[in-house]
Amino acid sequence: MKLFFALVHQDEGSAYGIQFPDVPGCFSAADELDDLSRNATEALALHLEGELVPEARSLSNIMADAEVAKELATGAFLVAVPFVMLTGRSQRVNVTMDAGLIDAIDTTAKDRGLTRSAYLADLARRDISG
Structure with missing residues (x-):
């Protein structure tokens, strides 16, 4: 970056x-x-x-x-x-987190009409951009 x-x-x-x-x-x-x-x-x-x-x-x-x-x-x-140069291609990754955190992520993502991946990508983009 x-x-x-x-x-x-x-x-x-x-x-x-x-x-x-x-x-x-x-x-x-x-x-x-x-x-x-x-x-x-x-x-x-x-x-x-x-x-x-x-x-x-x-x-x-x-x-x-x-x-x-x-x-x-x-x-x-x-x-x-x-x-961050976005490539337009997705890449599968394996991430390990506490099960309770994953449940909270999934609930929040669902409430916002997003997948877990889309939600985490959005969080990362916002955090990186400040």
Whole structure:
């Protein structure tokens, strides 16, 4: 899993703008801080779908970038965004858990109209994206 850094800025009275210095043309927005990671993760995945994935610079290299430094000096901040390349194919895995936890997972998944696998995959995606 690669980590890309998103530059986040907000003009007074507007949503948070999200852009990726290492992925030109990839941007998103979020009305609330709590939505930043999820929106940035989704934008990154959609933008890079079927594309060559660019190299992700380290935090120190991103911060040394003159354009990024200029934005940071005016109040912007950086957020680490995980990039998980989805392949579109499923893979069977064997997972061991307490039987009571599996029962709770199955009940919750059923209540939400999901399979156990879909529920666990959704939880993993949300946890990874922050």
